[in-house]
Amino acid sequence: HKKNNNPGGGPRTYPLIGCFVDFYKNRNRLLDWYTELLASSPTQTVVVHRLGARRTVLTADPACVEHILRSNFANYPKGKPFTEILGDLLGRGIFNADGQLWHAQRKLASREFTTRSMREGLITELESETSVRLLPRLRDASVTGRHVDVQDLLRRFAFDVICQVSLGMDPRCLEGDPSNALSPESELARAFEVASAISARRGAAPVAMIWKLKRALGIGTERKLREAVSLIHSQIMELIRARKAEMEKGVVERSNDDFLTRLIYSGQNDELARDMVISFLMAGRDTTSAALTWFFWLIARHPDAEREIVDELERLGGRLDYHSIKEMRVLEACLCESMRLFPPVAWDSKHAAAADVLPDGTRVEAGDRVTYFPYGMGRMEKIWGEGCGGFDHRRWLEADGSGGSVAARASPYKFPVFQAGPRACLGKEMAMVQMKYVAAAMLWDYELRMAEEQTPVLVPLLTAHMAGGLPMVVKRRNRSGDASSQIKK
Numbered sequence: 001h002k003k004n005n006n007p008g009g010g011p012r013t014y015p016l017i018g019c020f021v022d023f024y025k026n027r028n029r030l031l032d033w034y035t036e037l038l039a040s041s042p043t044q045t046v047v048v049h050r051l052g053a054r055r056t057v058l059t060a061d062p063a064c065v066e067h068i069l070r071s072n073f074a075n076y077p078k079g080k081p082f083t084e085i086l087g088d089l090l091g092r093g094i095f096n097a098d099g100q101l102w103h104a105q106r107k108l109a110s111r112e113f114t115t116r117s118m119r120e121g122l123i124t125e126l127e128s129e130t131s132v133r134l135l136p137r138l139r140d141a142s143v144t145g146r147h148v149d150v151q152d153l154l155r156r157f158a159f160d161v162i163c164q165v166s167l168g169m170d171p172r173c174l175e176g177d178p179s180n181a182l183s184p185e186s187e188l189a190r191a192f193e194v195a196s197a198i199s200a201r202r203g204a205a206p207v208a209m210i211w212k213l214k215r216a217l218g219i220g221t222e223r224k225l226r227e228a229v230s231l232i233h234s235q236i237m238e239l240i241r242a243r244k245a246e247m248e249k250g251v252v253e254r255s256n257d258d259f260l261t262r263l264i265y266s267g268q269n270d271e272l273a274r275d276m277v278i279s280f281l282m283a284g285r286d287t288t289s290a291a292l293t294w295f296f297w298l299i300a301r302h303p304d305a306e307r308e309i310v311d312e313l314e315r316l317g318g319r320l321d322y323h324s325i326k327e328m329r330v331l332e333a334c335l336c337e338s339m340r341l342f343p344p345v346a347w348d349s350k351h352a353a354a355a356d357v358l359p360d361g362t363r364v365e366a367g368d369r370v371t372y373f374p375y376g377m378g379r380m381e382k383i384w385g386e387g388c389g390g391f392d393h394r395r396w397l398e399a400d401g402s403g404g405s406v407a408a409r410a411s412p413y414k415f416p417v418f419q420a421g422p423r424a425c426l427g428k429e430m431a432m433v434q435m436k437y438v439a440a441a442m443l444w445d446y447e448l449r450m451a452e453e454q455t456p457v458l459v460p461l462l463t464a465h466m467a468g469g470l471p472m473v474v475k476r477r478n479r480s481g482d483a484s485s486q487i488k489k
């Protein structure tokens with residue numbers, strides 16, 4: 001049932017029925033199955049036709065990825081099939097917009113990400129969230145011996161931070177006992193959880209008609225989605241109203257660190273401001289926590305790499321200021337290596353506006369879904385060499401000497417975990433700073449080991465979720481010549 005219908009050495013095509021059977025057989029290991037298909041394709045691209053589903057071109061070829069994301073960017077918008085799926089939650093926000101609407105928001109948001117106040121606001125927020133909430137949790141666990149679900153901890157942490165940075169509001173997800181009821185603010189976190197999980201399931205549904213029908217009838221998961229979205233909308237609108245009132249009273253400064261306040265000052269209409277911050281929350285919420293969850297799992301299995309990270313932190317005097325964070329090269333290499341193997345966004349799709357031919361000869365038809373696949377690319381021997389399925393952070397350090405960023409060392413088209421080209425992730429620098437800060441703070445004081453030997457399963461929801469969480473045992477670290485275990489700021 002598999003035929004190479006491109007005698008010039010182009011990609012294999014997987015036609016209707018055979019593929020459907022294979023798809024069903026591999027439904028619980030789709031990422032690895034697609035990786036195998038791509039590795040055996042002559043050009044690391046495959047075309048998948050599945051009964052009832054849109055024709056999909058899936059590629060792990062850096063030249064094709066560059067073509068889609070940069071050279072012929074205009075032909076590969078997200079497209080209606082994508083924006084429809086997330087539209088109820090994200091509205092017209094940057095994450096879900098194409099064309100002029102996207103371009104205008106991109107310009108506005110890019111300015112925000114380069115401001116010093118954003119950077120300073122982030123570091124201040126990381127300092128307090130880490131010292132007041134995160135580290136005390138680990139200290140308790142090290143004393144009581146209770147296991148900690150590191151994935152849950154990191155997700156709560158990330159939600160608190162992104163809400164502070166984007167909304168100037170603290171949902172207190174990581175506060176108090178984890179078994180306690182959520183604060184009213186973190187009802188927002190729960191609503192986001194529900195809305196993004198149901199939206200992700202819409203994307204994975206074999207036939208779009210079914211969720212559309214359920215939406216029209218207002219039943220089942222679609223009703224839950226509508227309720228969650230309505231809670232998110234009303235909480236953020238309420239926040240906008242309150243912020244405006246504070247502004248009128250002169251209680252809030254124009255230079256406030258959060259994105260929402262600056263959007264209001266710039267004269268955005270309320271609905272667009274709401275949609276923009278929702279996109280930021282979506283983009284910044286589960287991505288860093290997904291990356292760090294897989295990082296901690298890998299590091300627990302590679303004590304040599306962990307030792308090198310801690311040695312580097314000791315050389316930097318345990319400092320966590322912006323400058324020291326930039327200097328953490330071994331840590332950055334370990335983070336890049338774990339994102340190579342477990343990218344937070346495992347795959348990402350565009351929809352072709354017009355017919356096209358990719359650099360490897362694959363023909364694209366108008367309306368095709370065209371997907372680049374960071375998960376498969378990280379495991380392609382043609383890209384990373386033999387044995388690339390294993391963790392080896394040194395591959396990122398070998399070319400060192402330039403003093404530049406470790407992450408910048410691989411072409412973004414070969415390592416598109418933050419996407420690449422005009423629509424590349426706006427939060428990349430912020431994410432790297434945050435992940436380095438959190439990993440350094442945790443590893444400086446604590447050793448984290450698996451509570452039980454497990455081979456975790458990656459569930460590619462909107463981000464790479466670890467099924468069942470990551471239960472870990474926490475032990476206080478004995479550092480060489482350790483006088484003080486406090487983080488210096």
Ligand code: HEM
Pocket residue numbers: 094095106109279280281283284285287288291343344345348349416417418419422423424425426427428430431
């Ligand atoms: C490890 C962490 C992160 C990873 C791997 C990551 C990855 C990505 C990817 C793959 C995209 C493209 C998605 C698409 O177009 O479908 C994206 C877009 C975006 N990311 Fe990130 N991201 C991370 C963290 C963040 C953070 C912390 C923020 C801050 C709010 C952020 C803000 C954005 C924004 C605003 C976009 C939309 C850009 C546009 O459409 O022009 N990201 N990110």
